[in-house]
Amino acid sequence: MTADTRGIEWVKRIQAIAQAGLAYSKDAYDLERFEELRAISVEMMSAYSGLAIEQVANLFANESGYQTPKVDVRGVVMQDGKLLLVKEKTDGGWSLPGGWADIGLSPKEIVVKEVKEESGYDVEPVKLLAVLDRNKHPHPPLAHHVYKLFIQCKLTGGQAQTSIETTEVGFFAEDELPPLSTDRVTSGQIAMLFKQVREPLGETIFD
Incomplete structure (x- = not known):
């Protein structure tokens, strides 16, 4: 873990403490201190990430209530031993179709x-393969847990059909990603x- 990555993780923890304090504190002095702590966390995240303070404030510190991890849901769809992937418009890389969990669903x-919107395919969910903590895997740093x-x-x-978020759709073998x-x-x-799909009796993996 690099110094910048560690810094971002510390800032996220500070932000969570500040947000919890704002949600549950009643004392006006404490609320003022938690507001100040949250503002400092926004400045720190801006410094570590290179994003404008206004952008960080909108993406990183605009929630209320006790802060909990966000949930990213991804579909694992196989056809003839190949995995369905979609090409993301934002960075040109390929991913499993999916995205943030929606309230009410x-x-x-x-x-x-998500699979329908991003790939055009209709699917039926059959098994939860894994629940992973993003922080424990080699993803680029993100403001959210x-x-x-x-x-x-x-x-x-x-x-196969693209969307406003995807530019290509395809099935890929494991050695041709x-x-x-x-x-x-x-x-x-x-x-x-x-491996999980090849072992249908295997247990769900979780961090």
């Missing part, structure tokens, strides 16, 4: 929606998922 409902859910899905219909969007998925995770 279950993990099953989210993965069905994230849990990643990988859900195996059975292909039921549809056809394209460049990955490492913000979203790593090569180690892909290898783990292929």
